[in-house]
Amino acid sequence: MHKFEEKTIKTKPLYKGKVISLQVDDVLLPDGKEAKREIIKHPGAVCVIALTEDKKIILVEQYRKALERPLVEVPAGKLEAGEVPELSAKRELEEETGYRPGRMTHVQSFYTSPGFADEIVHVFLAEDLVKVDDGLTVDDDEFVELMEVTIEEAEQLLKEERIYDAKTMWALQYVRLNDLV
């Protein structure tokens, strides 16, 4: 047991939605006092650093309702129930971009918002891409636009704040640090 562990006294489920659920836990703190923790449960997600043969990075632009603005991001998607992350990453990449990877490597996983959510993102590197269709075979309620950019162009999108999310910024740093393009 970790010395700072917070024991659950009571869990109150407040909402169960299509993607997320919300609960409030009463916890026992290390000093014996009590506190409340608001917690979002999320199924987890995958994202893909997909590099074309001519060293371009594949990105997708989509509208993000939570932010009331579009964002340019690495291809990503939620894990389906029971789905292995690597297969999920292959599926999302092919659905959103039409590319099927010859090689798919898990490079990192991270929690996105540990203060209030259990969402984890598994990052994959996709190489030796083969174009199998036009892509954009996405869910009914998804509208995405495909982009293929150089690392310099991606960094320009970041400066313009069109790229503005943690996973995509981490991915661009990863490409730079490992001289992938």
Place this chain on the structure above:
Amino acid sequence: MHKFEEKTIKTKPLYKGKVISLQVDDVLLPDGKEAKREIIKHPGAVCVIALTEDKKIILVEQYRKALERPLVEVPAGKLEAGEVPELSAKRELEEETGYRPGRMTHVQSFYTSPGFADEIVHVFLAEDLVKVDDGLTVDDDEFVELMEVTIEEAEQLLKEERIYDAKTMWALQYVRLNDLV
């Protein structure tokens, strides 16, 4: 207006908590169909890449109830209502670590979970640190442990998955890419 914009038909507030709130929006999609979007509102947060004179990175370990485990992270905290991010970053750093920065530079901001939350994290670089007290003057319900590590030690913590969140991983890559230590 962005071509993929999702117009709000109705917003249903479902929960208003101490830190987060939850709403479900009915939206009009670009193709005229309707969909539901589950959205978490968050006040935003700051985190600090704090480097000591001997080139160590200041980290804090704390228990994260949403994950039911402790994490080692860069010092961070939520924005108080109306607080300027830079002042919030200075306050959090001093409260958690006892260090006051001579120089504080905003280096990046990013959304953490654009699929369902509006949380934004503002990242600052703190240099010329002066130790003003022992630190750990944190909120009533916070228990944190201070660490000062080399970049190599931080990367080892990452391999051991004790560091496991996006903002801290982004921060470590930032330190590497900019040769800060």
